[in-house]
Amino acid sequence: MAARPPPTAKSSTPPAPAPEGFAFVELAVDAESGTEVARTLAATGFAHIGQHRSKPVELWQQGDARVLLNATGSSRAAIGAFAVETGDPEGAARRATALLAPALPRTRGAAEADLTSVAAPDGTAVFFCRTGAADGWLGDFILSGSPGPDRTGITAIDHLALAQPFDAFDEATLFYRSLFGLAPEHDAELAAPFGLVRSRAVTDPRRTLRLLLDGTVLRRGAWAPAVPDPQHVAFATGDVFRTARVLRERGAPVLDVPANYYDDLDARLALDPGLLAALREHNVFYDRDGDAEYFHLCTGILGSRVFFEFVQRSPGYHGYGTANAPVRMAAHRAAHSRARGSGHPG
Structure with missing residues (x-):
């Protein structure tokens, strides 16, 4: 009797998560460009609603559009990162690890969300987020306001x-x-x-x-x-x-x-x-x-x-x-x- 072939190994790579849009986009700014971008955001109806607990990062929001202004670098305004909204950020992180996507180091305070980010080929940091979760990334910000009334649509x-x-x-x-x-x-x-x-x-x-x-x-x-x-x-x-x-x-x-x-x-x-x-x-x-x-x-x-x-x-x-x-x-x-x-x- 011929020997049976060994069973085919199943892939251990988790399935691709279903994206649900953008949780945020982060702009790297310096003092001059940060002022210009903030002024433009305010003129377009965004409200500055929070400050990061441990980093010079501002949170601006209108509707479900969220923009972070990160003043830790010297860039004259550039897209440095964005976050993908997903119901399974942990699964997305496991998939990224299995695919050998380069993980980015991140300094995190004791009470801050444990976010995973990987580097895209152009150097952009890509995060996986679940905004509505109790332990979500919004908890990293000291909120000082709300998006306010819808003025610009x-x-x-x-x-x-x-x-x-x-x-x-x-x-x-x-x-x-x-x-x-x-x-x-x-x-x-x-x-x-x-x-x-x-x-x-x-x-x-x-x-x-x-x-x-x-x-x-x-x-x-x-x-x-x-x-x-x-x-x-x-x-x-x-x-x-x-x-x-x-x-x-x-x-x-x-x-x-x-x-x-x-x-x-x-x-x-x-x-x-x-x-x-x-x-x-x-x-x-x-x-x-x-x-x-x-x-x-x-x-x-x-x-x-x-x-x-x-x-x-x-x-x-x-x-x-x-x-x-x-x-x-x-x-x-x-x-x-x-x-x-x-x-x-x-």
Whole structure:
């Protein structure tokens, strides 16, 4: 009788956790950029609701969108970390360990949450969190306020755009696929003021966690030495025009969109004149896919590389307004050049 083959060993790697969105995004700031970012957050309706118990980290919140400002380093505003909301952060940490994701050391006080973080290929720290838990990460903060009334319509973080070293672009895709099951959804190559940009969107099947991975093939031009590859935090809003009005009233640094963008938009899409006028008045970008629409507006660059975006997507729209990216990048370049000409350190 032939011997039976040995049973196939089952994988000991825990399954990918189901992401439930972003728990927070953390911006590394210095004294100058921290003031600028905090002022912009306040102008966009965020409230400073807490201070970390043992670190120079502020907690800002509006709706379910939470932004941490970490002043422990010397960065002129950059996305240093983000946290994935999941019902099983321990399982996510075990999966990261099994996949040999590089664990990051973390100084933790006696009464602070035991959070696990790993390093993405670009150095971004990725945390696993359960915000509503009794021992959750919010307990690390001394709360001094609440998010307050909904003034601008911001509800959550829609997506993050992370600049990737070009030689780590595919590695980053594999990292997020392995860790969270995020699959590539859109790929594009865009002409930027500083060279060709490769952009890839990755998301989970339910589209609760959206990331844009951007990499520059070759940097060139006068803007390149002064401005690192930009990153942005996109906040979801239920009414982009309401958001735009409040931003204007509060003096937020909204990016000026060139008039010829709207002339081209009208020629291509033949929009309703009232809608086109509202887009033009409020510096709002527009895209659509069939009947599904996407509205978005941006701030100027904060510090040296970060900006905020405010997006309203209708059901069925799963893109990121990629067709508008070259215009947005050119507008940021123009704003940066004006700031340098006026002596502002933008």
